[in-house]
Amino acid sequence: MAIFKKNFWRGGEPWVWVTAAGLTLVMLLTIGFFAIIIINGLSALWPRDVVRITTTSGDVIAGEIIKKEFRHDKLHRLQLKTANRDVNGYDFKWINANTISETSYPPDIYVLERLEYGNFIGYLAENNPPHIQRHFVSGELRHEIDALVARIDAVHMLIGTYNDQLRAEEKNTPVNQENIHRYQNLIGMYNHGAEILEQELDTYRALFITADGKEKHLRLAELIRFYQPERMNIFAKTVHYAKKVEELLFDEPREANMEGGVFPAAFGTVLLVFIMSITSFPFGVLAGIYLGLYAGHGVFLQLVRVAVNNLAGIPSIVFGIFGWGFFVHGLGSSIDELFFVETLPEPTFGTGGLLWASLSLGLLTMPVVIVAVEEALRAIPSAFRDASLALGATRLQTLWRVLLPAASPGILTGFILAMARAAGEVAPLMLTGVVKLAPSLPLDSTWPFLHLDRKFMHLGFHIYDISCQSPNVEAAKPLMYASTLLLVVIVLLMTGSSVWMRSYLRKKYSVSSGF
Amino acid sequence: MEKDAYVMELDDGILHVKDLDFFYHQHQALFAISFAMPRHQVTALIGPSGCGKSTFLRCLNRMNDNVPQARVLGSIRLNDLEINQETLDVISLRRRVGMVFQKPTPFPKSIYENVAYGLRILGVRRRGEIDAAVETSLRKAALWDEVKDKLQQSALALSGGQHQRLCIARAIAMEPEIILMDEPCSALDPRATKKIEELITTLREQYTIVIVTHNMQQAARISDCAAFLYEGKLVEYNRTDIMFTAPRIRATEDYITGRFG
Ligand SMILES: Nc1ncnc2c1ncn2[C@@H]1O[C@H](COP(=O)(O)OP(=O)(O)O)[C@@H](O)[C@H]1O
Ligand SMILES: [Mg+2]
Numbered sequence: 052m053a054i055f056k057k058n059f060w061r062g063g064e065p066w067v068w069v070t071a072a073g074l075t076l077v078m079l080l081t082i083g084f085f086a087i088i089i090i091n092g093l094s095a096l097w098p099r100d101v102v103r104i105t106t107t108s109g110d111v112i113a114g115e116i117i118k119k120e121f122r123h124d125k126l127h128r129l130q131l132k133t134a135n136r137d138v139n140g141y142d143f144k145w146i147n148a149n150t151i152s153e154t155s156y157p158p159d160i161y162v163l164e165r166l167e168y169g170n171f172i173g174y175l176a177e178n179n180p181p182h183i184q185r186h187f188v189s190g191e192l193r194h195e196i197d198a199l200v201a202r203i204d205a206v207h208m209l210i211g212t213y214n215d216q217l218r219a220e221e222k223n224t225p226v227n228q229e230n231i232h233r234y235q236n237l238i239g240m241y242n243h244g245a246e247i248l249e250q251e252l253d254t255y256r257a258l259f260i261t262a263d264g265k266e267k268h269l270r271l272a273e274l275i276r277f278y279q280p281e282r283m284n285i286f287a288k289t290v291h292y293a294k295k296v297e298e299l300l301f302d303e304p305r306e307a308n309m310e311g312g313v314f315p316a317a318f319g320t321v322l323l324v325f326i327m328s329i330t331s332f333p334f335g336v337l338a339g340i341y342l343g344l345y346a347g348h349g350v351f352l353q354l355v356r357v358a359v360n361n362l363a364g365i366p367s368i369v370f371g372i373f374g375w376g377f378f379v380h381g382l383g384s385s386i387d388e389l390f391f392v393e394t395l396p397e398p399t400f401g402t403g404g405l406l407w408a409s410l411s412l413g414l415l416t417m418p419v420v421i422v423a424v425e426e427a428l429r430a431i432p433s434a435f436r437d438a439s440l441a442l443g444a445t446r447l448q449t450l451w452r453v454l455l456p457a458a459s460p461g462i463l464t465g466f467i468l469a470m471a472r473a474a475g476e477v478a479p480l481m482l483t484g485v486v487k488l489a490p491s492l493p494l495d496s497t498w499p500f501l502h503l504d505r506k507f508m509h510l511g512f513h514i515y516d517i518s519c520q521s522p523n524v525e526a527a528k529p530l531m532y533a534s535t536l537l538l539v540v541i542v543l544l545m546t547g548s549s550v551w552m553r554s555y556l557r558k559k560y561s562v563s564s565g566f
Numbered sequence: 567m568e569k570d571a572y573v574m575e576l577d578d579g580i581l582h583v584k585d586l587d588f589f590y591h592q593h594q595a596l597f598a599i600s601f602a603m604p605r606h607q608v609t610a611l612i613g614p615s616g617c618g619k620s621t622f623l624r625c626l627n628r629m630n631d632n633v634p635q636a637r638v639l640g641s642i643r644l645n646d647l648e649i650n651q652e653t654l655d656v657i658s659l660r661r662r663v664g665m666v667f668q669k670p671t672p673f674p675k676s677i678y679e680n681v682a683y684g685l686r687i688l689g690v691r692r693r694g695e696i697d698a699a700v701e702t703s704l705r706k707a708a709l710w711d712e713v714k715d716k717l718q719q720s721a722l723a724l725s726g727g728q729h730q731r732l733c734i735a736r737a738i739a740m741e742p743e744i745i746l747m748d749e750p751c752s753a754l755d756p757r758a759t760k761k762i763e764e765l766i767t768t769l770r771e772q773y774t775i776v777i778v779t780h781n782m783q784q785a786a787r788i789s790d791c792a793a794f795l796y797e798g799k800l801v802e803y804n805r806t807d808i809m810f811t812a813p814r815i816r817a818t819e820d821y822i823t824g825r826f827g
Contacts, residue, residue, distance in 0.1 A: 432671070435673070437632075438733065438736075441664065441665035441667075443657045443740065448687050453673050453674075
């Protein structure tokens with residue numbers, strides 16, 4: 052037995068098991084992590100059932116079941132999203148299981164998504180006019196309402212134009228009273244028109260009754276969509292889900308970012324990584340080439356190498372501070388004084404913006420690129436360089452035609468790592484130009500199309516903002532999970548395409564596969 | 567060694583080396599080497615590991631320029647051109663003196679582009695000219711028949727022996743006068759080695775070949791002259807048949823017969 056034991060330990064078998072256990076643990080954590088993000092992210096936009104609960108004290112509450120808590124295997128309490136924030140003053144409520152006397156899933160109950168105050172849950176009153184009543188069956192008024200809203204927008208635009216012209220006339224000398232009167236008349240006329248249209252729009256309203264019997268008039272123009280969860284089959288729910296995903300991807304946020312889409316944030320994330328890449332990668336590659344091919348191994352250069360290698364370990368907020376101090380207040384203010392004097396004291400580049408955030412991120416990821424390039428070049432056997440030189444090639448020709456192609460898979464690996472890191476960084480952005488809500492995209496149709504000075508939105512910051520900074524954390528949760536999933540998907544898409552490209556380059560350029 | 571006339575100055579000599587010293591920083595690797603290599607013949611460099619064969623070979627096309635802190639003294643003449651001079655155009659020297667390395671180094675490009683590499687670097691653009699050069703070089707390197715149908719495929723897919731012949735073709739495409747080979751067969755199997763040896767025998771009709779080899783049989787089979795280096799010094803240099811049958815120096819005999827090294 053003793054001999055067995057000795058051999059048992061000597062054989063190294065337990066050690067193998069320890070390492071296997073370590074790997075299993077890591078895998079479980081990873082799987083768990085992805086499972087949480089994927090399940091929550093995917094289910095966040097799925098329509099939930101609405102339950103109607105009568106309590107023992109006779110109160111009636113309706114809402115979507117968000118969470119169930121069990122104690123000793125028995126339902127202890129549940130959390131409802133009751134919506135109707137404007138009626139109740141709250142939109143989530145915990146209910147103890149022992150106070151429930153009756154539950155049902157009423158098929159008539161509606162969930163209404165509104166432009167303001169979050170969702171509304173309630174019944175359509177029976178005394179609504181017939182065309183309103185029909186609207187909630189067939190959506191027949193949608194067209195008219197949209198047309199009205201479009202007309203009102205157009206009128207407001209006209210009023211804006213005439214206001215501008217009026218102001219221009221007033222500055223003219225001598226003042227042309229006739230024109231001023233004309234514009235004032237026009238503005239008055241259109242204002243009146245807008246009022247009439249608004250009043251007409253206001254007639255499109257429906258009376259709803261909450262589960263506990265309160266009445267509420269809702270303007271149809273403020274409804275985004277409505278549905279009756281208990282009347283929806285799986286197909287209808289899928290269509291609803293697809294529409295919600297579309298809204299998430301392509302719409303602007305609403306309600307302090309807690310509702311609507313995340314398009315500007317997703318767009319900002321991609322654009323930021325893109326600009327970061329094209330501004331910083333060339334420098335990283337150049338530095339990596341120098342370190343990998345030309346630099347010697349003197350004390351100074353070894354120190355530089357150590358510094359570069361460890362630069363990646365510096366907390367990212369430090370890069371944010373640097374970007375804030377050097378780019379924003381140093382470079383940015385100087386640029387403003389030189390080129391944007393007429394708009395001062397209003398800063399143009401002297402405040403956080405897309406360019407400065409990109410450059411700060413570029414600094415942060417540069418070491419990754421430098422190290423990757425250096426290592427990739429070193430990994431090429433020196434025989435290849437010699438072979439090229441022996442054929443009469445210069446060092447530059449050798450670099451371009453042999454070394455860089457052979458190193459390209461390794462260099463691309465560096466790019467992938469750098470992009471993945473950059474897409475996930477939030478801290479440095481907070482000091483260099485990310486905002487909760489940007490008035491306009493940094494890329495649009497007005498000259499010069501790409502506005503590097505603009506503030507921008509970012510998915511990472513968006514997630515932080517809605518999960519920790521929003522007035523109603525509970526209401527923001529679905530969007531938080533959906534945004535997180537989207538961020539992961541964006542990073543995977545970006546890195547995935549590069550991984551694909553790398554494997555292609557590997558096949559084409561690998562110098563080690565030959566022997 | 568005795569500096570007889572045959573060794574020092576050959577009528578048909580193409581490379582004349584005189585009093586060549588070589589230093590890696592503080593470490594002297596070659597000591598006063600002097601001998602001449604005959605045109606259109608194969609000269610073998612033999613000697614134990616670390617005796618300076620590669621160092622010597624790399625002096626002949628100035629590849630040692632890339633070694634930091636290396637110094638070279640003495641003279642090497644290629645015909646009438648002094649190689650060891652500051653003002654020498656190294657690039658054009660390397661076109662005249664090609665080199666094949668121990669480890670085959672096919673570039674990660676197509677077979678065609680590998681052979682065309684030197685020409686492209688020269689700035690040759692004409693398709694026809696490159697096509698012709700690629701075909702002749704591959705034919706001379708006895709590789710044409712094996713690869714003519716897959717010129718555009720990656721060179722990396724070839725076998726080790728084919729790689730080495732491709733490297734020879736690549737060197738030939740520059741139309742050099744001399745081809746230096748540093749243990750070209752040591753990474754190859756016997757069959758591939760045999761092919762390279764046959765190739766070398768045919769190439770000597772058009773090119774002068776200087777080859778480093780560890781394999782005494784190989785040196786005996788393919789070389790016309792042999793130089794035995796030991797600890798950075800030239801110990802003996804003679805026609806191969808003479809040196810292998812009647813070495814004048816004891817150390818040479820010991821090495822050739824395998825008693826050391
Ligand atoms: N790049 C180098 N730097 C310093 N010493 C070197 C270098 N290359 C070779 N040497 C030394 O020079 C001597 C000759 O080397 P080498 O010419 O490679 O020998 P061989 O090819 O005959 O085996 C050896 O002692 C080796 O250690
Ligand atoms: Mg050697």
